[in-house]
Amino acid sequence: MPSATPAIQTDALCKHWGAVRANDEVTLEVAPGEVFGYLGPNGAGKTTTLRLLLDLLRPTSGSAFVLGEDVRAAGARLRRQVGYLPGEMYLWRRMDADATFRLMDRLRGGGGEHLARARQLASRLRLSPTSSVGRMSKGNRQKVGLCLAFMHEPQVLVLDEPTSGLDPLMQAEFHAMVDEARSRGATALVSSHVLAEVEQVADRVGIIRQGRIVTVDSVSGLKERAPRRVRLRLGTGAAAAAVASELDALDGVDAVAAGPGDPPGSLRFLVRGGIDGFVKVIARHEVADLEVHEADLESIFLDHYRDQPGGGA
Amino acid sequence: MSARLAILALGLRERTRLIGWLSLSIVLLVAYVLAAWPWVRDDDSMAEALEDLPEFLQALMDLDTELYMTAAGYLDGQLLGMLLPVVLIVVAIGMGASQVAGREEAGTMEVLLGAPVSRASMALQCMGALVVLLAILTGVAAVSLVVGNLVLDMGIGIGPLLAASMMAGLLGLYYGMLALAIGALTGRSGMARGLAAVVAVASYLGTTLSRLVEQLEWIRSISAYHRYLDARTIFDGLQAAAVAQLLVPIVVLAAVALWGLGRRDLGTP
Numbered sequence: 001m002p003s004a005t006p007a008i009q010t011d012a013l014c015k016h017w018g019a020v021r022a023n024d025e026v027t028l029e030v031a032p033g034e035v036f037g038y039l040g041p042n043g044a045g046k047t048t049t050l051r052l053l054l055d056l057l058r059p060t061s062g063s064a065f066v067l068g069e070d071v072r073a074a075g076a077r078l079r080r081q082v083g084y085l086p087g088e089m090y091l092w093r094r095m096d097a098d099a100t101f102r103l104m105d106r107l108r109g110g111g112g113e114h115l116a117r118a119r120q121l122a123s124r125l126r127l128s129p130t131s132s133v134g135r136m137s138k139g140n141r142q143k144v145g146l147c148l149a150f151m152h153e154p155q156v157l158v159l160d161e162p163t164s165g166l167d168p169l170m171q172a173e174f175h176a177m178v179d180e181a182r183s184r185g186a187t188a189l190v191s192s193h194v195l196a197e198v199e200q201v202a203d204r205v206g207i208i209r210q211g212r213i214v215t216v217d218s219v220s221g222l223k224e225r226a227p228r229r230v231r232l233r234l235g236t237g238a239a240a241a242a243v244a245s246e247l248d249a250l251d252g253v254d255a256v257a258a259g260p261g262d263p264p265g266s267l268r269f270l271v272r273g274g275i276d277g278f279v280k281v282i283a284r285h286e287v288a289d290l291e292v293h294e295a296d297l298e299s300i301f302l303d304h305y306r307d308q309p310g311g312g313a
Numbered sequence: 314m315s316a317r318l319a320i321l322a323l324g325l326r327e328r329t330r331l332i333g334w335l336s337l338s339i340v341l342l343v344a345y346v347l348a349a350w351p352w353v354r355d356d357d358s359m360a361e362a363l364e365d366l367p368e369f370l371q372a373l374m375d376l377d378t379e380l381y382m383t384a385a386g387y388l389d390g391q392l393l394g395m396l397l398p399v400v401l402i403v404v405a406i407g408m409g410a411s412q413v414a415g416r417e418e419a420g421t422m423e424v425l426l427g428a429p430v431s432r433a434s435m436a437l438q439c440m441g442a443l444v445v446l447l448a449i450l451t452g453v454a455a456v457s458l459v460v461g462n463l464v465l466d467m468g469i470g471i472g473p474l475l476a477a478s479m480m481a482g483l484l485g486l487y488y489g490m491l492a493l494a495i496g497a498l499t500g501r502s503g504m505a506r507g508l509a510a511v512v513a514v515a516s517y518l519g520t521t522l523s524r525l526v527e528q529l530e531w532i533r534s535i536s537a538y539h540r541y542l543d544a545r546t547i548f549d550g551l552q553a554a555a556v557a558q559l560l561v562p563i564v565v566l567a568a569v570a571l572w573g574l575g576r577r578d579l580g581t582p
Contacts, residue, residue, distance in 0.1 A: 051423075051580075054426070054427060055426075056423060056426060056578070056579045056580060057578045057579070058576075058577070058578055075431050076429040076430055076431040076434070077429065078429075079426075079427065079428060079429040079430075080429040082427075084427035086420070086423045086424065086427065088420060090419055090420025090421055090423070090424070091421065091424065092327070092421060094327070103319060103323060104424075104428060106319040107319050107320070107425070107428040107429070107430060108428055108429060109429075145424075148424070148427075
């Protein structure tokens with residue numbers, strides 16, 4: 001996205017703890033008004049990048065900028081413009097939600113204005129302001145965290161796994177909150193380990209794996225590249241093994257293991273790009289059954305994760 | 314309330330009940346010690362009993378029987394020499410360790426520093442909460458002593474009573490600041506509490522044993538406890554040099570805490 005100054009920018013950002021390279025040359029640019037989905041499996045380094053942006057961690061090398069300012073140099077002043085939701089929402093157990101809002105209103109010098117907005121957000125998220133944090137479920141604590149991140153209408157939102165613990169209805173409400181923030185010009189960096197969670201709100205998506213950015217693309221760009229999942233069952237007359245290896249040899253076609261619920265004799269493939277070649281090959285044989293699932297972002301996401309140790313979904 | 318002091322206020326509000334109970338305990342402690350004074354004063358056998366104590370024990374207690382039989386000497390021996398400072402030190406170490414490292418371990422530091430609060434402001438407000446807590450408890454002790462002194466007609470000046478309370482508060486602050494600084498350097502409240510407590514106990518034992526063992530006299534030069542006792546504030550009143558001897562290391566520890574919190578990663582596993 002063309003813009004003079006990115007709202008969020010990291011430049012070859014590295015964070016190493018001994019041999020562990022939590023972030024390795026992470027370079028990202030998020031334009032003003034953009035919602036950026038930051039994806040990766042657990043432990044990939046998403047939280048590290050977010051905490052570097054908040055100046056909670058200090059980079060081994062590289063630099064991070066928010067609204068054009070170095071996060072280390074600008075310090076607390078910059079965080080007036082930032083709404084941050086930590087990956088794990090720890091709050092004061094003896095306070096209720098409203099007392100937490102009042103504390104953060106004071107810390108942000110809101111003079112009651114931020115407090116009023118936090119209360120409105122709480123009501124939208126169906127959170128009782130008088131419920132004690134210590135007795136709250138994870139989902140309700142997450143709602144308090146979202147209220148704190150959005151209460152001052154920040155220019156930049158840094159949200160670590162924001163929908164974690166939220167039911168589908170509240171996830172939809174969260175998406176609406178992000179949409180509203182975007183429409184007033186705010187920028188958001190939203191991390192998740194599940195693509196479907198950010199698919200609806202993100203303009204672009206970056207995938208991080210083992211501390212390195214492996215791809216950055218628009219959601220539509222990713223969709224174009226996403227493989228179709230195909231399940232094929234040949235008639236009894238066809239030599240299944242020979243057909244399978246013929247298909248596997250095609251460009252963009254990979255044979256994958258059959259699913260546990262598949263009928264006997266089923267073959268499965270991932271087909272990237274056009275499906276024409278695939279169809280022409282099977283047309284020469286007797287086909288008993290054929291299912292083609294439309295391009296699915298989760299598979300491209302998993303595609304990037306594949307073959308990495310400990311990097312399950 | 315100003316945004317600048319919101320974290321200081323939070324540190325105290327989290328302990329409202331504790332402060333109440335501690336204040337009550339200090340009032341009861343002072344009352345308990347003072348209530349025995351008329352018996353000690355009027356009973357000659359007390360002085361004889363003290364004089365009959367083995368010499369090494371008298372040396373260990375730094376006992377001057379004649380002085381002990383005065384109101385100020387009694388107060389020094391029974392309350393100001395150990396009981397009151399120990400209470401204040403224990404409270405201060407707990408508070409100091411909880412303010413930075415405790416918050417970091419509880420995860421709330423990340424929420425606070427997500428707001429426009431600098432690390433320096435965070436450290437200073439944590440120190441502020443420690444100072445205010447000790448000021449409250451020291452104030453309670455001072456008022457209890459002044460009232461007790463009047464009621465029992467002990468004849469000690471208000472000045473020395475206030476000064477002696479303040480010195481006990483400063484001694485507590487020294488160990489509390491030590492715990493806070495260790496917490497700010499490491500982010501570990503257990504280590505902050507443990508190390509500060511070890512230093513406090515070693516300081517006390519070293520000071521006491523150095524009265525018997527000549528080879529241990531060097532401990533006095535590094536022991537805050539010794540500096541506190543050596544000031545003899547209840548007898549000699551407030552002395553600038555004695556205050557400075559406690560205040561300077563407190564300021565140094567505060568600077569270490571500021572530097573420690575400013576330089577490192579926060580809340581890392």
